[in-house]
Every structure is written in structure tokens, then in C-alpha cells.
Amino acid sequence: MDNKLIVSLSPHIHTADTTARTMWHVVIALIPAFIMAVVTFGLPALWVTLISLATCLLTEWFINRFMLHRPFTLSNGSAFITGLLLAFNLPSILPWWMVIIGGIVAIGIGKMSFGGLGCNIWNPALVGRVFLLLSFPAAMTTWPVDVPSAFSAADASADAWSGATMLHQLKWAGHTVDVSEVNFLDMTIGHMNGSLGEVGGIAILIGLAYLLMMRIVTWHIPVSMLASAALFSWLFGGNPLLDIFAGGMLLGAAFMATDYVTSPMTHKGQLIYGAMIGLITMIIRRFGAYPEGVSFAILLMNSFTPLINIYCRPAVFGARERKAMERRAAQ
Amino acid sequence: MKTFHKGGIHPNPDKLTADIPTMPVAAPSVCRLMLSQAIGAPAKPLVKPGDSVTAGQMVAEAGGFVSAPVHTPVSGTVKKIESIRNPQGMWQDAIIIETATDAQPDIQPEKQSQCHTIEEVTPKEIIDIVGRAGIVGLGGATFPTRVKLSVPAGKKAEVIVINGAECEPYLTCDDRLMQEHPDAIVNGTLLIMKATDCPRAIIGIEENKPLAIEAMRHAVRDIPSITVEVLVKKYPQGSEKQLIEATTGRVVPAGGLPIDAGAIVDNVATAAAIADAVLFNLPLTSRIVTVTGPTLKKPGNFLVPLGTPINTLIELAGGLPEDTGKVIGGGPMMGRAMCDLDAPTTKGLSGVLILPRDMSMRAQAGPCIRCARCVSVCPMGLEPYLLMTLGELGRWEEAKARGAANCLECGCCSYTCPASRPLLDYIRLDKMEIRKL
Numbered sequence: 161m162d163n164k165l166i167v168s169l170s171p172h173i174h175t176a177d178t179t180a181r182t183m184w185h186v187v188i189a190l191i192p193a194f195i196m197a198v199v200t201f202g203l204p205a206l207w208v209t210l211i212s213l214a215t216c217l218l219t220e221w222f223i224n225r226f227m228l229h230r231p232f233t234l235s236n237g238s239a240f241i242t243g244l245l246l247a248f249n250l251p252s253i254l255p256w257w258m259v260i261i262g263g264i265v266a267i268g269i270g271k272m273s274f275g276g277l278g279c280n281i282w283n284p285a286l287v288g289r290v291f292l293l294l295s296f297p298a299a300m301t302t303w304p305v306d307v308p309s310a311f312s313a314a315d316a317s318a319d320a321w322s323g324a325t326m327l328h329q330l331k332w333a334g335h336t337v338d339v340s341e342v343n344f345l346d347m348t349i350g351h352m353n354g355s356l357g358e359v360g361g362i363a364i365l366i367g368l369a370y371l372l373m374m375r376i377v378t379w380h381i382p383v384s385m386l387a388s389a390a391l392f393s394w395l396f397g398g399n400p401l402l403d404i405f406a407g408g409m410l411l412g413a414a415f416m417a418t419d420y421v422t423s424p425m426t427h428k429g430q431l432i433y434g435a436m437i438g439l440i441t442m443i444i445r446r447f448g449a450y451p452e453g454v455s456f457a458i459l460l461m462n463s464f465t466p467l468i469n470i471y472c473r474p475a476v477f478g479a480r481e482r483k484a485m486e487r488r489a490a491q
Numbered sequence: 492m493k494t495f496h497k498g499g500i501h502p503n504p505d506k507l508t509a510d511i512p513t514m515p516v517a518a519p520s521v522c523r524l525m526l527s528q529a530i531g532a533p534a535k536p537l538v539k540p541g542d543s544v545t546a547g548q549m550v551a552e553a554g555g556f557v558s559a560p561v562h563t564p565v566s567g568t569v570k571k572i573e574s575i576r577n578p579q580g581m582w583q584d585a586i587i588i589e590t591a592t593d594a595q596p597d598i599q600p601e602k603q604s605q606c607h608t609i610e611e612v613t614p615k616e617i618i619d620i621v622g623r624a625g626i627v628g629l630g631g632a633t634f635p636t637r638v639k640l641s642v643p644a645g646k647k648a649e650v651i652v653i654n655g656a657e658c659e660p661y662l663t664c665d666d667r668l669m670q671e672h673p674d675a676i677v678n679g680t681l682l683i684m685k686a687t688d689c690p691r692a693i694i695g696i697e698e699n700k701p702l703a704i705e706a707m708r709h710a711v712r713d714i715p716s717i718t719v720e721v722l723v724k725k726y727p728q729g730s731e732k733q734l735i736e737a738t739t740g741r742v743v744p745a746g747g748l749p750i751d752a753g754a755i756v757d758n759v760a761t762a763a764a765i766a767d768a769v770l771f772n773l774p775l776t777s778r779i780v781t782v783t784g785p786t787l788k789k790p791g792n793f794l795v796p797l798g799t800p801i802n803t804l805i806e807l808a809g810g811l812p813e814d815t816g817k818v819i820g821g822g823p824m825m826g827r828a829m830c831d832l833d834a835p836t837t838k839g840l841s842g843v844l845i846l847p848r849d850m851s852m853r854a855q856a857g858p859c860i861r862c863a864r865c866v867s868v869c870p871m872g873l874e875p876y877l878l879m880t881l882g883e884l885g886r887w888e889e890a891k892a893r894g895a896a897n898c899l900e901c902g903c904c905s906y907t908c909p910a911s912r913p914l915l916d917y918i919r920l921d922k923m924e925i926r927k928l
Contacts, residue, residue, distance in 0.1 A: 165815070165816070165817060165818055165828070165829065165830050165832075166816045166817045166828065166848070166851040166852065167579075167817070167828035167829070167830050168817075168828055168853060169828075169913075169915065169916050169919065170819075170823075170824060170825050170826055170827065170828075170900070170902050170915070171823060171824045171825070171902030171905050171906045171915070172817060172819055172823040172824070172826065172828065172844075172846060172850075172851075173502060173660065173823040173824065173850070173906065174853070174854065174905070174906055174911060175500075175502075175906055175907050175909070177907070177909045178854070178909050178910075178911070179857050179860055179909045179910050181909070182860075182862065182909050236857070238860075276858065277857075277858050277860060278858040278859045278860045278861060278910075279858070420860045420861050420862040420863070421860055421861050422861075423861075424863075425861065425863040425866050425874065425876070426863070426866060427867070473874070473893075474866055474869070474872040474873070474874065475872050476745050476871060476872045476873065476894045476897055477497055477732065477742070477745065477870065477871045477872045477897065478732065478742050478743050478744045478745035478746075478747065478897075479745045479872070479894075480742075481742045481743070481744040481745070481747075481751075481752070482744035482745040482746060482747065484744075485744045485747065485751060
């Protein structure tokens with residue numbers, strides 16, 4: 161054998177965890193919600209997802225290959241997640257070319273323009289979604305008419321509301337819709353209208369449980385976000401359970417707000433970040449012009465993440481004891 | 492079960508040699524004693540080429556306050572004093588002794604007559620003997636124990652913590668010592684307590700060493716001032732500050748020493764060496780070394796005379812495997828990779844770990860995905876991702892302000908980083924540059 165030994169600084173062993181492993185676990189966690197989307201919306205959901213995935217992957221590959229001249233990065237799964245999450249935030253009947261625009265904006269502007277994985281300030285999928293929402297407000301709020309609303313079918317007004325999400329109904333009908341008529345069972349298993357990935361509450365929670373179990377995410381962001389949303393929903397006179405299961409609240413709490421790159425680094429910071437997302441979402445839902453506010457709330461708090469990181473430092477081991485010692489010495 | 496609270500990781504322990512009894516190694520035919528075997532100034536030679544020496548004789552005296560003398564484990568003739576390469580390939584002075592063919596075999600505590608008893612020896616005598624016996628921290632830090640036992644004026648030792656955590660994967664030298672010589676450790680602990688006028692001691696052992704826990708509990712059964720504390724298996728529990736928190740709940744002030752929290756920490760092997768020195772007049776001339784590795788034929792624990800070539804130890808463990816990639820002095824988390832296996836055993840060598848080639852290369856580093864795992868595993872409450880970036884940018888003042896100097900180089904951050912970023916390498920650079928500020 162050659163007697164050349166490899167030398168490097170310690171540590172000499174490394175966890176089996178890799179960036180790619182982490183990302184593919186997130187993809188696995190998204191599968192239940194994807195199945196619910198296809199069950200609820202049928203084949204159109206599948207097409208939107210495939211187009212979004214293909215656009216995101218191709219955009220990242222193209223920019224890496226021809227513009228940044230960087231090595232192949234698609235195997236780390238990050239662009240795959242963005243593609244899935246973007247699709248999950250779109251209506252199933254969105255024209256295919258809008259999905260493509262969304263994918264290009266999400267990866268091209270939302271991620272690669274900042275320098276690629278780890279460098280972006282905002283959640284790329286949400287950048288794509290909000291771009292579409294502002295550019296094509298009508299198409300982005302047009303839902304399939306054949307999908308039932310979670311409001312009771314016995315409700316006389318049900319027909320009038322076909323093709324609308326529950327949050328639209330609440331927003332525009334105001335207090336004339338009786339929340340007690342909401343069928344919560346339907347809500348949790350996806351019998352309601354909305355974006356692809358947000359309708360299957362139980363499926364999303366299964367995905368979140370998987371992420372927590374595999375230690376991909378910690379409880380801090382999802383719990384603080386949902387708890388604060390429930391609290392403010394109640395304070396603003398709403399129904400906390402409805403606000404959690406309606407719209408993108410669960411999807412946001414489980415998969416969007418927990419995005420590593422754009423969320424704070426310490427648990428304390430994560431609690432503040434999650435709680436603020438819950439609050440801002442509820443303010444937009446109750447008082448804003450939009451029926452839904454999770455995307456804006458997350459993007460807004462993404463912007464605050466660097467600031468939160470500055471003010472929420474971990475405490476250095478023994479710092480308090482050092483201060484106490486110095487105080488004693490000064491006396 | 493107790494443990495420290497901030498950060499920490501759970502690497503696979505891989506204690507391949509926990510059940511293998513310690514095997515004494517015969518004195519080498521040529522013994523090469525490094526003059527620099529402790530933190531601080533190198534020792535100053537007391538012998539010259541041509542002198543004949545006997546086993547246990549001091550051949551180099553302490554070169555300063557923070558320094559420790561060196562004793563020869565063999566009888567023979569001093570050949571020369573010259574620069575040789577240490578395991579890291581750096582040139583350092585050493586005394587080369589040719590072992591006499593008719594020399595007595597290695598010295599054993601049982602063969603020495605007892606010269607002191609714990610009852611009659613005075614604190615000052617203990618500290619003097621520990622200093623003269625060349626005892627240093629045998630956990631790997633090699634800080635001269637005499638200095639540690641000299642409690643500074645105005646401070647008080649309230650608890651002695653004996654470190655049997657051995658949280659580094661692979662290493663089992665302390666585990667074996669606790670199983671085989673618990674009484675020496677207890678006697679050493681009593682002597683440390685006497686030297687520092689300290690009323691109680693805690694021996695901290697991680698839960699994955701049941702035989703050592705049993706042996707130590709048995710050894711202290713009649714000694715109410717010493718307790719054995721079983722600790723959760725978590726790295727870096729054997730780090731001084733973490734062990735103090737785990738066993739006593741006390742927190743050492745940032746930038747401070749254990750004595751600032753009223754504690755003194757010594758390794759189990761150091762305690763045993765103190766007992767040998769004070770009770771049997773035996774200087775530190777040998778230590779237990781774990782020679783291990785996943786592809787090694789006969790991994791084991793060896794009682795090694797100082798100055799024995801590391802190559803000899805590897806031969807005893809079945810020879811260097813074909814697929815060897817890296818040889819590490821110490822454990823895999825904090826040990827140092829070696830490039831020269833002819834280098835001699837020194838007081839700080841707790842293990843020789845041989846990793847196959849496929850475990851020796853670092854993975855390609857990827858971009859930071861800000862997963863915050865480095866922050867949550869750092870036992871010192873630092874932000875490794877940030878310290879690395881500051882290091883890359885050369886912003887040392889900021890790295891200092893963010894507490895980089897508190898880093899204990901345990902390696903949890905680099906270990907846990909999913910992007911395999913060299914976090915600790917850059918934090919070391921920060922620390923080096925901060926010292927120059």
C-alpha cells in the first residue's frame with residue numbers, strides 16, 4: 161500500500177445527514193398533501209404539479225449551467241421542493257403558461273438571483289405565487305366550480321358560492337355566513353375549495369408529524385404560528401379552528417414558514433417569527449383587502465429574519481455567571 | 492440521569508474495545524522521550540549523551556511554572572538529544588535512550604513499597620510530588636496537574652469532579668482503567684481532595700459504561716465524600732465546563748476557569764497517576780492507550796511506556812490495515828490526524844484511531860442552508876455559521892464580539908452540518924487571529 165496518510169483537522173467523523181437527505185425528507189412529507197390534491201381536484205392538479213416541477217428544475221439547471229457556470233445542483237432536492245410548494249399554492253385550473261411564469265419567477269428571481277440555495281431572503285415558492293397573484297388576480301382566485309365548499313350543502317346560499325374558497329365566502333359575505341354551518345370533517349379531509357396543497361388539513365398534519373419525527377424541523381415555528389393565529393382569530397371574533405384549517409394556514413405553518421433558509425436561527429427567534437406570521441395573517445384576513453394572508457405574512461416576516469437573528473442570539477455558556485462575577489469583583 | 496443542558500450531539504459510540512483487558516507493552520529497544528509532552532514550556536534535559544539512566548529517573552526537569560518534568564520508563568544509556576518528528580510531522584527535541592538488554596521489566600505499583608499514606612501526607616507534599624512526578628492531564632489536554640491543584644488565593648475548591656465520561660467515540664482507555672484499577676482512582680481522588688482542602692468529589696461516568704460504573708460504585712461504597720454520578724451519553728460531556736454543569740449544576744463563567752465555579756476537574760487516569768506517584772513514589776512513565784479502528788484486526792487497550800513508537804502499538808493491534816486512510820491521535824471528534832507513525836507515545840496520547848480510506852475524506856462542502864443545527868448543538872451557545880462567515884471575510888473584531896474565543900473546539904458544529912461545511916476550521920482561524928488583535 162502507499163504509505164501516504166490523509167490529514168485534516170478534527171472532527172474526523174460526520175453525521176450521515178446531508179443537505180440532500182434533508183430536502184428529500186421534506187419531499188416525502190409533501191406526498192400525503194399531494195395525494196389529497198389529486199383526490200380533490202383530479203388530473204388538473206397533477207398537471208399543474210408536473211408543469212411547476214419541470215419549470216423549476218429546468219430554470220435552476222439553465223441558470224446554473226449557462227449563466228452562473230456552476231455545477232449541477234438539482235440532486236439536492238431544493239428546486240424540487242420549490243416546484244412542489246409553488247404548485248401547492250396555485251388553483252388547479254390555472255392556465256399552464258401562468259404556472260410556467262410562476263416557476264421561472266420562483267426559481268429565477270426568488271432563488272437564483274440571490275446566489276442560489278441558502279442565499280435567498282424570501283421563500284422562492286411564495287415569491288412565485290405572490291408574483292402570479294399580483295399579475296393575474298382573476299385567474300389566481302378562480303377555483304373549480306365542481307368542488308364543494310365546506311359550508312353545509314343544505315345551506316341555501318351554497319350554489320351561489322360554488323367556485324369560491326371558504327375564506328372568500330367569509331370575506332365577502334361577512335357575518336351573513338354562519339360559521340356554525342361549516343362542516344369541519346369536510347375541511348380536514350379536503351372537501352373544500354382552495355389551492356392544490358392547502359385543502360387536505362389532515363394530510364398536511366401527517367407531513368408535519370413526519371418532519372418533526374425525522375427532526376427536519378422543530379415545533380417552534382408551526383406551533384407558535386398556529387397558536388398566535390388561533391389566539392388572534394378568537395380576539396378578532398372569528399372561529400379559531402376555521403381559521404387554522406381554512407386557506408393556506410396549515411400548509412404555511414408546516415412547509416413554508418419552516419423553510420430553513422428564510423427563517424430565524426434560534427428557537428427564541430423562531431417563536432417570535434412564527435407568532436408574528438400568525439398575527440399578520442389574521443390582520444390581513446380580517447381587515448385587509450385579501451381574503452387570504454399567509455403568503456404575505458410569511459414573506460413579510462422573511463424580510464425581518466436577519467433582524468430577528470441580530471436580536472435573538474443564543475446565550476453564551478456562562479455569560480450570566482461572568483457578569484455576576486464581574487459585579488462581585490467591582491463591589 | 493444528569494447531563495449538561497446546552498447543545499451536544501450523539502455520535503455512534505463505536506466502543507470496540509470496552510471489553511478488552513489492558514495489555515502491558517514491553518519497553519521499546521529505543522525509547523524516545525519528547526521534551527514537550529505538556530502544555531507550556533518544554534522540559535529541560537538533565538542528562539547528556541553517554542549517561543546511564545534507570546527506570547523512573549527524571550531525565551528532564553520542568554522548564555517553567557506551566558511545564559512538567561519527564562521520566563524514563565526504561566533503564567539504559569542516553570544516546571543523544573535531538574530533534575525528531577512528532578506525530579504531526581513537526582520537529583521537536585527528544586531524549587533518545589537505548590534500553591539496556593538486561594534491564595528490569597517495567598515498573599509496577601504492586602512491586603513498589605508504599606512510601607506515603609493518604610492520612611499522613613500533607614497537602615503541600617502532595618502538590619510537590621505531583622509536580623515532581625511529571626503528572627499532566629491525561630484526558631488529552633496535558634495541562635500540568637501541579638498547577639491545577641494549586642488553588643489561587645481568594646478561590647476555594649468546593650467540589651472535585653473526576654472525569655470518567657469518556658464521551659469521545661472509540662476511546663476506552665478510561666473505561667478500562669475504571670474497571671481494572673478503581674481503587675487507584677479513588678485514592679487519587681482522596682489525595683486531590685486533601686491537596687485542595689476540598690470536602691467532596693463526584694466521579695462522572697456516562698451511562699454506556701455499566702461495568703466501570705459498578706466498579707467505581709463498589710470502590711467508593713465506604714467513602715461518603717465521593718459519589719459516582721451516572722450521566723446521559725452525550726458529547727462533549729467530558730469537556731471540563733460541560734462536566735461541571737452535568738455533575739454539580741454549577742456554571743463556569745465565560746472565559747473563566749473551573750475554580751471560578753469552585754470546581755476542579757481531573758481525569759480518572761490523572762487521579763490514578765496521582766495515587767501511584769504519592770503512595771508508591773512512581774513517576775508518570777506510562778499510560779493506557781486505546782488502539783482501535785473499524786478495520787483493525789486486533790483492536791485493544793495497551794499500557795504503554797512513554798517513548799514507544801506509535802508503529803509498535805499498531806503492530807500489536809494487528810498491523811496497519813490495507814485500506815488505512817487516516818491515523819488519529821486521540822478520538823475522532825477532537826483527536827489530531829498523524830502523518831508520522833514513527834513518532835513516540837507521549838503523555839497526552841489517549842488513543843490511536845485508524846480510519847479506513849472511505850471514512851477519511853471529508854464530503855464536498857455545500858452552501859449553508861441556514862438549518863441552524865450548528866447553533867442548536869453548540870455547547871457554548873455560539874453561532875458557528877456566523878463565526879465561519881466572519882472568518883471567511885476576515886472580520887476578526889466581530890468574531891471576537893460574538894464570543895469566538897469561548898469555542899472549545901469540540902467539533903459538534905462541523906459534525907452536524909448537513910452541508911459538511913468546515914465550520915470549526917474557520918472558528919479556529921478566528922481564535923488564532925483574535926489572539927493577535
